[in-house]
Amino acid sequence: MTDIVLMKVSNILVPHDEAVKCCTKCGAVKRLAEFAKSKKSRDGRQPQCKACDAQYQAAYRAKHKEDIRLYNQQYAASNKAAKSEYDRGHYKENQSEIRERSAAWAKANPEKVKAAWRRHYVGNKAKIVERAIAWNRANRLIASARIADWRRRHPEAYRVYRANRRARIKQAGGSFTLREIKALLTKQKGRCACCRKSIRKAFHADHIVALANGGENLICNIQLLCPRCNLEKSSKDPVSFMQSKGFLL
Numbered sequence: 001m002t003d004i005v006l007m008k009v010s011n012i013l014v015p016h017d018e019a020v021k022c023c024t025k026c027g028a029v030k031r032l033a034e035f036a037k038s039k040k041s042r043d044g045r046q047p048q049c050k051a052c053d054a055q056y057q058a059a060y061r062a063k064h065k066e067d068i069r070l071y072n073q074q075y076a077a078s079n080k081a082a083k084s085e086y087d088r089g090h091y092k093e094n095q096s097e098i099r100e101r102s103a104a105w106a107k108a109n110p111e112k113v114k115a116a117w118r119r120h121y122v123g124n125k126a127k128i129v130e131r132a133i134a135w136n137r138a139n140r141l142i143a144s145a146r147i148a149d150w151r152r153r154h155p156e157a158y159r160v161y162r163a164n165r166r167a168r169i170k171q172a173g174g175s176f177t178l179r180e181i182k183a184l185l186t187k188q189k190g191r192c193a194c195c196r197k198s199i200r201k202a203f204h205a206d207h208i209v210a211l212a213n214g215g216e217n218l219i220c221n222i223q224l225l226c227p228r229c230n231l232e233k234s235s236k237d238p239v240s241f242m243q244s245k246g247f248l249l
Contacts, residue, residue: 018031021035021045023035023049023052025048025052026051026052028049035047035048036050036053157178163217164217167211172211172216172217173216173217174216174218174221176205176218176219177219180219181219184224185200188224192225192226193206193224193229194225194242195228199224203224204227204230205222206224206225206229207222208222208238209221210234210235211235212235213235
């Protein structure tokens, strides 16, 4: 058995007959495998090592970020079929790695993920709604269970959804959000706007001027009442109702 003679190259030992090369950037002598392939070079390798080339590429991308983005957009628009085929092949070969990287990025950037989903929904609302309706029709039991579970876990959000839906049916303009309702609850110090009892456990979002009387479905036309006061008020005139409760208005 022949002994392999080793020589020291850049703090590593390599066989004396293994091809090495000097990087034109950092000046280090490295194995030929540490240089990217190139058809233009005589030895078939880049003059810079992979590490130096990676630093150069990173600096170039940071300096020309906008130019690269515009070029990629133009290329994708002009080569949709080729781009789609490449993306499918790349995803198939690197599926696990891409999923892990995407999950890590989404966890670190929740606000960007929400903004991206909002843009996607606004741009594809018709398709998304159509697909959701078709899925719900084909999976009624699963859909019903999911909706019931969501209502149980988010009672306040469901009340807001129901109020906005009722307003749309009555063709009343405007809408309000759960965040606005929570801010109003804080403004009212957690008490009914009529009887002043605590409503932190349960409340109704009442339209000050009822929708039936032409009121708008906006937060400026909303007050939080306890269930009893809201049922008593119904669609009555707000001034008349408060006077009937003993308020001097």
